[in-house]
Amino acid sequence: MYREKSFLCFLQIMIFVLLLHHNHHQTCYATNSKNKTCPPSSCGKISNIKYPFRLxxxxxxxxxxxYELSCENNKTxxxxxxxxxxxxxxxxxxxTIRLVDPGIQESESDCSSIPRYFLTTSNFTSSYYPSYPGDPYQTFQDRxxxxxxxxQHVVYMNCSNPVRDDPVYADTSSCIKLNSQGGHVYVIAGDLTVGNLKHNDCHVEVVTAISFFGYNISNDEPLNFYQKFxxxxxxxxxxxxxxxxxxxxPCEDLCGNSNDCYLRETTWSPKCSDHGDYCITTMGFHVDCGTPSKLRMFVEGTMYGIARGFLQAFGATIFDGSRGISESKLGIDIGTILGKYVLSAYIxxxxxxxxxxxxxxxxHTYRIRHTSMYENIEDFLQGNSLMPIRYSYKEIKNITRGFKDKLGEGGYGKxxxxxxxxxPLVAIKMLGKPKGNQNGQDFVSEVATIGKxxxxxxxxLIGFCVEGSKxxxxYDFMPNSSLDKYISSRDDHIxxxxxxxxxxxxxxxxxIAYLHQGCDMQILHFDIKPHNILLDKDFIAKVSDFGLAKLYPVENSIVTLTAARGTIGYMAPELFYKNIGRVSYKxxxxSFGMLLMEIANRRRNLNSNADDSSQIFFPYWIYNELIEEREIEMLGEVTDEDKxxxxxxFIVALWCIQLKPNDRPSMDKVIEMLEGDTKDIQIPPKPSPYPTEFIQDHVTSSSESVSDDDATSSISFLEETIEVPLL
Structure with missing residues (x-):
């Protein structure tokens, strides 16, 4: 970066010097009898038609x-x-004036139109001599x-047979239909050279022009530029x-009819050759010829010397000092010393x-980011009187015997x-490195939620460890693992x-009811699913994994979230669609309703045996079974009480997964219905679907991808833990 800036400063100095000795060759336009003071005319989109043009x-x-133009149908x-x-x-x-063949439609999306007129450089009698008198337009410009x-040209070819494996022939079949003779139309973009029109069964239909799109030219070689489009x-x-x-x-106005003329791009003004031809300096710059002043010779010599000395310092090629205008030898010597020792050392x-x-x-940036994360966790721990024990990382290694017995792994860690x-046996969750700018928020959230x-x-939560990035x-060890182990479609499951x-x-x-109402603060879990329900030795269920949980005052019926959080397939629709209702404990x-449906069915919410494809999603199928009072098939020996x-x-689950939050019961009501008599519970309205595919398209990042050997590939995407901005 610093090297580039030094080169930039060097070039700026040289350009400034060149501008100094250009000032004494100011260009003056000759005055002639042509009227240049007429007010501009306009036609359609061309609003500034002035000399030399006229309508x-x-x-x-x-x-x-x-240079007369016409205005037809409001087009110039x-x-x-x-x-x-x-x-x-x-x-x-x-x-320059930019033109378009009238046969070409202006819409870029419609490529079926073809040029109306045949146009090549041969239409311009002085195309290679821009200042030739009498010719108004040229296809080249001397600068x-x-x-x-x-x-350059675009050639439309009509071929009897398809052209294959030719890099320059562009097929037009997707835009232009075959002609009445059944031929094939191809287009070549590049210079009009017979050598590239080599297919004997092809003939030229029309030639038109496009702006020049590249260079492959020199003073000694003709144009022959092609590119595959x-x-x-x-x-x-x-x-x-x-x-x-x-x-x-303007060249005629300035130079008359007997002088060559070129365009100076630094000032965008025409210049006559006999008003001072240009020469090439040893630095490769085009400048006006003439006897330079001593100051100019010294400055240019110094600039050349600096460049030569700098290149010498790095063993690069040296400019040829025998070519171009004279420079001061003293300036060259001083510049060489400056470039070789001062400039090179400076750079x-x-x-x-x-x-x-x-x-x-x-x-520094890396340390600041990680230090802020650790300080965030330490400030939280110091400001909270937690019952769990704080362990050192060495103690954690001893407890796990060097992390020998791994129980599982997910996006959160191992x-x-x-x-x-x-x-007592314990399960130790080692959290991975935080993603993005979480600043250890998942750790703080989990400890703050269940620490008390x-x-x-x-x-x-028995204890925790915070030591650097560790x-x-x-937790208490759950010998019977998680509930998802028992909700399966495989035959060999437990x-x-x-x-x-x-x-x-x-x-x-x-x-869940305790989390909502039994604590000083209302705790919303936001990730109820089979993986997060652990089972102890007596198969007593334990709600776990509070990494996405949020705490709110108990009196808050509505909560504020900046991002949707949870696992697709169990997430409430209001987390994605604001018009459904506000986010709350509902x-x-x-999520519990979707989980309860799987517990009752003892498998995922997918009915792969359904006859109607619209009933593959199990809640819709079970709703129809209940409405039509058909007996639900159950596995193994079951009692009337089991039925x-x-x-x-199933009925309670259907109540819980109602689309609108207000139609769902509270968890206290859910417990009351589960403990009550089936006859006292009415069947709810059919749950309204919402487009899961739409949700999937808007998931931009995931914090956990859960694999389940027991789930079919049809619903594998439904178990992706996410946290994305709300729609």
Whole structure:
């Protein structure tokens, strides 16, 4: 970066010097009899038609008759070789006018139109001699840096047979239909060279022009430039049009009819060759010839010397001092010393300092980010009197015997089995590095949520570890793993009785109800799903994983969220659609309803055996079964009480997954219905679907991807834990 700045300063100094000795060659335009003071005319989109151009209806004293335009149907037209072209724009700065063939439609999306007129450089009698008198337009423009072509050709070829494996033939079949003879139309974009029109069964239909799109030229070689384009790209270039030059008019005004003329791009003004030819300095710059002043010779010599000395310092090629105008030998010697020793040393030092500063800033930024995360956690822990024990990282390693027994792994980190010195088994969750700018928020959220609470159906936090970037949470060990292990479509899964499933659903409901109403603060979990329901040795359900939980005052019926959070398939629709209702504790009720449906069915909410594709989603299928009072098929030996409990669980689940939050019951009401008689519970309205595909499209990041061997691929996307901005 510093090296580039030094080069930039160096070039700026040289340009300034060149401008100094250019000032004494100011260009003056000759005054002639042509009227340049007429007010501008307009037609359609072209609102500034002025000298040398004129409209047909303008006064005869205005403009140059050779540059006459017409206004037809509110469009400005120019006649070239007896053909009329649309005028797209006039550039009075570089003396060019942009034209479009009238056969080309202006819409870039419609590529079916083809040019109407045949146009090549041969239509311009003085195309290679811009200042030739009498010719109003040219296809080339002489400039101080060389000759610039303004357009190149587009050739439409009609071929009897398809052209295959030719890189320059663009197929038009997607835009242009076959002609009546059944031929094939191809287009070539580039210079009109017979060597590239090599297919014997093809003949030229029409040739038109597009703006010049590249250089492959030198003073000694002719133009022969081709590039592979699709026809849609070529058609867009046709819509953009091509340019021709009208530099001959100002050149005539300035130089008359006997002098060559070129365009100076630094000032965008024409210059006559006999008003001071340009020469090339040893630095490669084009400057006016003549006897330079001593100051100019010294400055230019110094600049050349600096460049030569700098290149010598790095072993690069040296400019040829024998070519160009004279410079001061003293200036060259001084400049060589400055460039070889002062400038090179300065740039090297700046470069080294820049590298050191860059890495220092990078390390500082990294430390600041991680320090702020650790301080955030430490400030939280110091401001809270927590009952859990704080362990060191060394103690965590001893408890897990060096992390030998891994229980599982997810987006949050890894879980290991351990044993306390007092004897009880524990599960230790080692949190991974925070994603984005979370600043350890998942750790703070989980510790703050369950650090002070204790309930039979909520997992107990025994302790935690915060040591540098190491963060761990220590829980009671659950020997029967999580509930998702028992909700499966496989035959070899560990089965539970319907009575156990019923008791588990009651336990989960009581745990969530306690979170909503049993604490000093209302705790919304936002991620109720089978993976987060743990089972102890007696299969008592424990609500776990509070990484996405939020705390609110108990009196708050409506909460504020800046991002949707949870697992797709269990998330309440109001987390995505604001018009459904406000976010509240009813979001957990919805998630519990989806979970309860799976517990009662003992498998995922997907009915792969349904006859009607609209009934594949299990809640809709079970609703129809209940409405039509058909007996629901159950696995194994079941009692009448099991049948009543399963039916009751399905009805309660349908109440919980109602689309609008106000139609769902509270968790206290859910417990009351689960413990009550089935006859006292009415069947709710059919749950309204909402487009899960729409939700999936708007998930931009995920914090956990859960794999489940028991779930089919059809619903694998439904279990992605997310936290994204609300729609």
């Amino acid at each position: 047909k209806n303008d006064p005869t004293t205005c403009g140059d008759p050779r 037209m120019l006649t070239l070789s007896s053909a009329k072209y649309y005028v797209k724009s006039i550039n009075y700065k570089n003396y 101080i840096v060389g000759t610039l072509p303004l357009f 699709s026809y849609s790209e070529i058609h867009r270039m046709l819509v953009d049009g091509f340019e021709v030059s009208w530099l001959s008019s 090297l030092v700046r470069l080294m300092v820049g590298v050191v500063v860059f890495f220092a800033k990078l390390i 879980v290991y089995k351990g044993k306390l010195r007092s004897g 609470i204790h309930h039979t159906n909520v997992v107990r 963060r761990a949470l220590v 089965s539970l009785t319907y009575k156990q499933m019923y008791e588990i659903s009651l336990g989960v409901a009581r745990g 979001a957990d009720v919805y 009543k409990n399963v039916k009751k669980m």
